[in-house]
Amino acid sequence: MLESVLIANRGEIACRIIRTAKRLGMRTIAVYSEADADALFVRMADEAHLIGPAPARESYLQIERILDVAKRTGAACIHPGYGFLSERAEFAEACAQNGIVFVGPPASAIRAMGLKDAAKALVQQAGVPVVPGYHGSKQDPDFLRQKAYEIGYPVLIKAVAGGGGKGMRRVEKAADFDAALESAQREASSAFGDPRVLVEKYILAPRHIEIQVFADQEGNVVHLFERDCSLQRRHQKVIEEAPAPGMTPEMREIMGKAAIEAARAVGYVGAGTVEFIADGREGLRPDRFYFMEMNTRLQVEHPVTEAITGLDLVELQFQVASGDWLPFNQDDLEIHGHAVEARLYAEDPEKEFLPSTGKLWALDFPEDEGLRIDTGVQAGDEVTPYYDPMIAKVIAHGATREEALSRLAEALGDTVVAGPKTNVAFLKKLCEAREFRKGQFDTGYIDRNMEQLGAAPQAADPESVRLGVLRLLEHDFDLRNYRSTVQVGSAETAWDDHDGFQLAGPRRQGFPIKVDGERTEAVLEWPDPSAHHAALNVAVRWGDGVSHLIEDYMPLDPRGFAMTDDGVIVLREGRQTRIAMYDPFDIDLEHMDGGDSIKAPMHGKLIALFVQPGDRVEKGQRLAVVEAMKMEHVLIAPADGEVAEIAAEPGAQVAEGARLIVLKTEE
Numbered sequence: 001m002l003e004s005v006l007i008a009n010r011g012e013i014a015c016r017i018i019r020t021a022k023r024l025g026m027r028t029i030a031v032y033s034e035a036d037a038d039a040l041f042v043r044m045a046d047e048a049h050l051i052g053p054a055p056a057r058e059s060y061l062q063i064e065r066i067l068d069v070a071k072r073t074g075a076a077c078i079h080p081g082y083g084f085l086s087e088r089a090e091f092a093e094a095c096a097q098n099g100i101v102f103v104g105p106p107a108s109a110i111r112a113m114g115l116k117d118a119a120k121a122l123v124q125q126a127g128v129p130v131v132p133g134y135h136g137s138k139q140d141p142d143f144l145r146q147k148a149y150e151i152g153y154p155v156l157i158k159a160v161a162g163g164g165g166k167g168m169r170r171v172e173k174a175a176d177f178d179a180a181l182e183s184a185q186r187e188a189s190s191a192f193g194d195p196r197v198l199v200e201k202y203i204l205a206p207r208h209i210e211i212q213v214f215a216d217q218e219g220n221v222v223h224l225f226e227r228d229c230s231l232q233r234r235h236q237k238v239i240e241e242a243p244a245p246g247m248t249p250e251m252r253e254i255m256g257k258a259a260i261e262a263a264r265a266v267g268y269v270g271a272g273t274v275e276f277i278a279d280g281r282e283g284l285r286p287d288r289f290y291f292m293e294m295n296t297r298l299q300v301e302h303p304v305t306e307a308i309t310g311l312d313l314v315e316l317q318f319q320v321a322s323g324d325w326l327p328f329n330q331d332d333l334e335i336h337g338h339a340v341e342a343r344l345y346a347e348d349p350e351k352e353f354l355p356s357t358g359k360l361w362a363l364d365f366p367e368d369e370g371l372r373i374d375t376g377v378q379a380g381d382e383v384t385p386y387y388d389p390m391i392a393k394v395i396a397h398g399a400t401r402e403e404a405l406s407r408l409a410e411a412l413g414d415t416v417v418a419g420p421k422t423n424v425a426f427l428k429k430l431c432e433a434r435e436f437r438k439g440q441f442d443t444g445y446i447d448r449n450m451e452q453l454g455a456a457p458q459a460a461d462p463e464s465v466r467l468g469v470l471r472l473l474e475h476d477f478d479l480r481n482y483r484s485t486v487q488v489g490s491a492e493t494a495w496d497d498h499d500g501f502q503l504a505g506p507r508r509q510g511f512p513i514k515v516d517g518e519r520t521e522a523v524l525e526w527p528d529p530s531a532h533h534a535a536l537n538v539a540v541r542w543g544d545g546v547s548h549l550i551e552d553y554m555p556l557d558p559r560g561f562a563m564t565d566d567g568v569i570v571l572r573e574g575r576q577t578r579i580a581m582y583d584p585f586d587i588d589l590e591h592m593d594g595g596d597s598i599k600a601p602m603h604g605k606l607i608a609l610f611v612q613p614g615d616r617v618e619k620g621q622r623l624a625v626v627e628a629m630k631m632e633h634v635l636i637a638p639a640d641g642e643v644a645e646i647a648a649e650p651g652a653q654v655a656e657g658a659r660l661i662v663l664k665t666e667e
């Protein structure tokens, strides 16, 4: 067995690898960036070494620095996790050259599967069905448009170097082809440094079904069944499960064989995933599935396979990397029950899933049999803008699909997370969605049901505001006894009585608050001091003077709240509402210049600016593009007007909320 391992990754996957390595008695060596100095995986590892500043290309992608640490610490092997260097053939080679075992396939296999066009050609030769289309080297737009016509619309343009759902465009008709090609190429160049694309048939009612394969160095290859990853948004996986609903033993065997052939075709070793797309219009059929790509690494969703097989895939990876044979044959493997994984992300479904950063004021997961939580953060940690904003993977296992989904939905409902906005309520709704429950879904399911899943802008929740204000009051006053409240309230507090004191009848007092950053006022109505126990009323106004009356005070359930440095976050029905006190005498620079500021929606990089000072713009016009994490965000003019000021240069890193452009708008 290998004595030690360096984990060339971060976050949940680094924690997950460390856990197995420790169980196997291996010494664990972490490498980390400045942004991760206090991260959980750094604390979990036996030793940890700083390799550079926060941006991945200056730390987690620095092959030389990582190898330096490996040599200095005498690491027997390097596990690359997923993402980062996991599919970089030159990294696998560099490990080998330095006498360090790379926990993954040979560099030649990574290279062979690295480009989607070459991979398709290769597995096609091995007899594996591929999506019909053009995956040759010609890139001339006229030629590709002709090919699209021959393939038949709709088609999918795909970056050959693509990954993470980037560089892909579905095209419905010939008239749209040129524009789609251009934008796919642009995205591919900027994301992968390679503009080349392939064109293939867009499969209808598509189901993403992938096969986990495992191979040892002796040429034994098995498959560990399938995973269904059809619940996707922007071609990225949201919920994954195993086995696939509607899968038959016959089809499983055929797909498993095809995956094994694909792995054999490149001399594969270790854990890998062969991704297929199935035409689900008439259910899953053995003659209607096609190879898309092979991911030559451990997959994010591997825990569902572990749940149904009882295997530890990371342990198997170490065994195979150290030269052991696979400890089983295909016939020894069986499926036990059903498992589902949900990816909990720091993102805001109400704002088009914009990644959300910041401190995790609260983070708490339920514990239960059949439930597994893979996370890399704890309460008090920060979700930074530098890396993938995944907070955790929540995995539920049950005897049946129904049981696994119910368990997952319940676990998501019991998950407490406060600070960054998250998709927890969205995930829960997905688990409960009727068609999905019945196994009637394809990769378009989420897009078709956005609103029902709660992924649309929603107004502030008055009940949350009421609870938040009460929680803030409760924090300072004993609300069970209004008499003492009145006494304290009339003494020196932040909410000193500004308006008329009345000898009889209720007394009112207003104080300024912010609800999700919007200024408003809460008006507290103290009960009539002559009554013994009377209702404590709080009215909150915001927007156009809407006010909500509040009924009797009841002691609050502390699990519904997370205190922050300036107030409280109310957690209700999977939504977070942030209530903060503010000082009304603070000068509000933002609203002083009479213009409209266009601000960075998040921490990221300004990658394009389409206007200059003095330009006239129309409402809805594109002004700039900010790139952050995995997405590009287009900033548009909120109204007609003139550009008064440009406050950032293209290429600049911009902080969330930073003013980029000032518009003089016309009312």
Ligand code: ADP
Pocket (backbone or CB within 6 Å): 009, 010, 011, 012, 013, 014, 081, 082, 083, 084, 163, 164, 165, 236, 237, 295, 298, 299, 300, 301, 388, 390
């Ligand atoms: P999979 O097919 O395994 O689900 P994805 O493409 O959805 O793979 O996710 C892999 C992606 O995860 C990488 O492309 C990268 O953007 C992101 N990633 C890489 N490293 C990490 C990490 N340590 N934590 C979270 N996400 C990561």
Ligand code: ADP
Pocket (backbone or CB within 6 Å): 131, 156, 158, 162, 163, 164, 165, 166, 200, 201, 202, 203, 204, 206, 208, 232, 235, 236, 275, 277, 292, 293, 443
């Ligand atoms: P990536 O490297 O970004 O993961 P894939 O080739 O695996 O790229 O495709 C990502 C997703 O796009 C798939 O999971 C699937 O939902 C969708 N997709 C890919 N190819 C097709 C196709 N030919 N028809 C329909 N959907 C497709």
Ligand code: MG
Pocket (backbone or CB within 6 Å): 164, 275, 293
């Ligand atoms: Mg893929």
